[in-house]
Amino acid sequence: MLLFKRHADLRKYLNQIKLAGQKIGFVPTMGALHDGHLSLIKMAKKNRELVVCSIFVNPTQFNEQKDLETYPRTPHKDIRMLEMVGCDVLFMPNTSEVYPEETETSLNLDLGMLDKVMEGAFRPGHFDGVAQVVKRLLDLVQPHSLYMGQKDFQQWTIINFMIQELGIPVQLIRCPIIREPEGLAMSSRNARLSEEEKIKALAIFETLKLSKDWIQKMPYQDVEKEAMKNLNLPGLKPEYFKIVNKNTLLPPSESTPFENLIACTAVWVGRVRLIDNLFLGE
Ligand code: AMP
DSSP states (O other), X not given: OEEEOSHHHHHHHHHHHHHTTOOEEEEEEOSSOOHHHHHHHHHHHHTTOEEEEEXXXXXXXXXXXXXXXXXXXXXXXXXXXXXHTTOOEEEOOOHHHHSOTTSOOOOOOOXXXXXXXXXXXXXXXXXXXXXXXXXXXXXXXXXXXXXXXXXXXXXXXXXXXXXXHHTOOOEEEEEOOOBOTTSOBOOGGGGGSOHHHHHHTHHHHHHHHHHHHHHHHXXXXXXXXXXXXXXXXXXXXXXXXXXXETTTOSOOOTTSOGGGEEEEEEEEETTEEEEEEEEXXX
């Protein structure tokens, strides 16, 4: 695996790759890698693309300085894991490479309601930061395909919108959520959970699965209430549990087809905030 820290070197290398007719698949991450991240790399490899993974803990998407400071960082382990799955290129820039002073990097993109609901309501400015960094990394890498996880469904929807709005020539691919055997969605933040908290956190996926049954029998508003009650356990603090139309991220109407319904939730487990989601019509 080749490791680049400077975007000029990365570009020089990728230009040669493109000239040779090879397609490039890009997997942006913030590191502290786990099998969820690796599944994205594997999917890009399966599609026979040259895989570029980036590791960059993007300061502009954190609302709290403390969260940025305590975000897990395991670069040596990450490099070993990427080599094991055959990642071709790792891009590990520092902040001034991604946001050079002389380059305007802020995006004036109106995300409409997409960034006002759910995560957007609790983390103001978060998705502006996400859109800004993904746009910047896409400019630097110029991939044919971009691989992102359903785990961050609202993020995926917003990046999809940005790609359409700005006419960026890249194919966005949504990769399924990888879970621990017991059901907890893999997340870099899980590393901050105690063993006891990991067991408590299982209630999140359990509740998502229950909501799939409940939606057959009751209106979505009652399912949301029932789910919030179900998550209100010692050590857990649910922030929201919403059932929305997957295209608009807004509450469903009578005519929203079942397969468009997705349940999304954010729950504090001790001091760690976890998100998860489930399509209700699948
Ligand atoms: P992050 O490092 O948290 O920014 O995540 C980088 C990418 O990995 C994003 O596209 C995430 O949606 C994806 N990802 C994170 N966790 C998982 C998971 N458990 N399963 C599949 N993809 C994931």
